[in-house]
Amino acid sequence: MRNIYLIARREYLERVRTRSFLIMTLLIPVLMLGVTVVPTMIANRVDGGPKHLIVVASSQAMGDAIRAELEGGRGQRDRQELEKNVKRGRNQTGPPRFVVDVDTNAGAGARAAFTERLKNKQINGVLWATSDALAAREVTFITSDLTNLTENFGIQESLNRVVRQQLLKGKGMTDEEVAAALRPVELKAQSPLGAGAPNPEVLFLSILAMVMVLYMAVFLYGINVMRAVLEEKTSRIMEVMLSTASAKEMMAGKILGVGAVGLTQVGIWVSVSAFLSGSYLMAGADMLKSLMSIKVLVFFAIFFLLGYALYATLCAAIGSIVNSEQEAQQLQFLVAAPLIVSVVIMVNVIQNPASQLAVWASLFPFTAPLIMFVRIAVQNQGPPSWQIALSVALLAATTYGLVIICGRIYRIGILMYGKKPTLPEILKWIKYA
């Protein structure tokens, strides 16, 4: 026991003291933030001032209606966003997105002229909303930002509303009646647990974040164990160590030491985010609290530890049979593949947590750590208890079996230098009691 402690302690201290630990601790949240938030910010960015659009309409009245919708309405989605921001106390109106000129000259020559102006970047877009086009429900939008999907979708929404408004007005409705008829419905998904339950969007994103942490922790620290074993092999310190500690003690010490580094790192992230959400996002904190129920946190810990133990043991065995970083990389896919599969099917599982795919994947030990956790976090009543129990039992049993098998591979592998052993050779090591 003392040897395991000493080996784990050395592994822990040497890793925590390195600069790369500090950098990774800071960088990973920044990276995750970067992957999720920055693209959205970039997509929603308004480039230098409002865009200049020309609306070509058959009548001035129709053109004005579209202009009003584009300039003032700012689209239904934006309005909801605006309302939310107001509720949160952040009154952010921002500059208008479009400046619209109406033109009633819909001849072919006009179209060519506008296109020319567009090419010369004097305007940003031409909306060909003649009465024929509107009647056919097919409006041409000539734009230099062809792929700005959110903006195009907003314009489409505005046109939809104008067409409906005009139709209803044509039936003799008053402005108030039209507004009442067009008032959108908002769908409020709610969990059976009641009003305290988290907002589904927040729930989805938080679960995604937690699973990503789980995935990265299991994968990164597993690979770290592999590197640590490989380092001892290539630096030839293995035999010095073996003259005082047994192979089992070395493997256990390595896995525990690197695991403790992982716990430290995750601990730092959790406490920092708890602190941040506590002090800056008071509104979000309630949601976070209800989401991070004790049950979810306990299962996070269980699946983190078991998942890590499973993959780290596998990695230790791989580290012991290879001789170089290159060889190790070839075998890393063994570890990466089930984790990547887990992440790929995860989105489906979040949406259908009781599907057959979800059930099987949450029982299969190599995908269970991520998938069962997702099911527990998503389903309000949670999956049936027997499934959780079976999943944990299978995972624990597989880990135990793997410890024995990999222990045997490790014990012999660490003393083998030179050529990589073949599969039959490794099988022989496993049989060798």
Added chain:
Amino acid sequence: MFTIELEKVRKSYGQFVAVDGLSFKIEQGSVFGLLGPNGAGKTSTIRMMIGITVPDSGGISVFGRPFTRDCLNRIGYLPEERGLYKKMKVLDQLEFLGQLHGLSGADARQKAGAWCERLEISEKLQSKVEELSKGMQQKIQFIAALMHDPDFVIMDEPFFGLDPVNAGLLKDVMLEVKKSGKTILFSTHRMDQVEKLCDSICLINRGAPVLQGSLQEVKSRFGKNHIQIQYEGDGAFLENNPLVKSSNNYGNYVELQMAPGADAQQLLRMVTERARVSRFEMMEPSLEEIFKEVVGKADA
């Protein structure tokens, strides 16, 4: 009292027999040489002595009792495949290795400091291992094997790669260790390096012992039948001489091995009649020559 006893130890890896029926005992306080060419089974034997591997058959007793892992705190081992944690500081590294051998942290640091002073590398205590030269790293490993004051020291190719100054320094330390009553096992294929240090030896080849006993005994078994002669004159008469089994002539200096039963005095008379002799010396054969002869015979 024997520090270690091997009794008909055998170890095979698949078809390959690494150690085949090896038995020897090492007396406490003596220096023992485990000698043999590359691949003879020396490292395999040592690994079994310290429990890294388990013999297929045969018995190993350490300090008078069958081997258990508790013995390891009383054994110091410098393996042939040696290494250190490259990114660790020397002092931290020695502390860690000392602790693994049962020392307390403070004790290990204090001993590490004392040893580094003795081996003239105390200014490197706070350096990372990767910043040190190879010779310095070897000294650190040497310290790691000795700092917990083991009763039994095993050194696999201890002088390999060292310059003469450092080899001398380490040799002196080993002699002191011996003087304090500890048992030392040297394993090497460079027999000239340990010849002067060993009390007894075991020569192994292809996993099996070919010659063993005290150094004196082994050498006397091969007798003083080597002669060096320095002379002026014509040495042609030494060729095809019935008294001489083989010779190696350098012009006015010759090394030769006498034929079995030949009398050295008769040869001396013969030489003085034909040439001016400035030196005539009867020599013990070196271990290397003995080894070549024994192994050559075994292989033939």
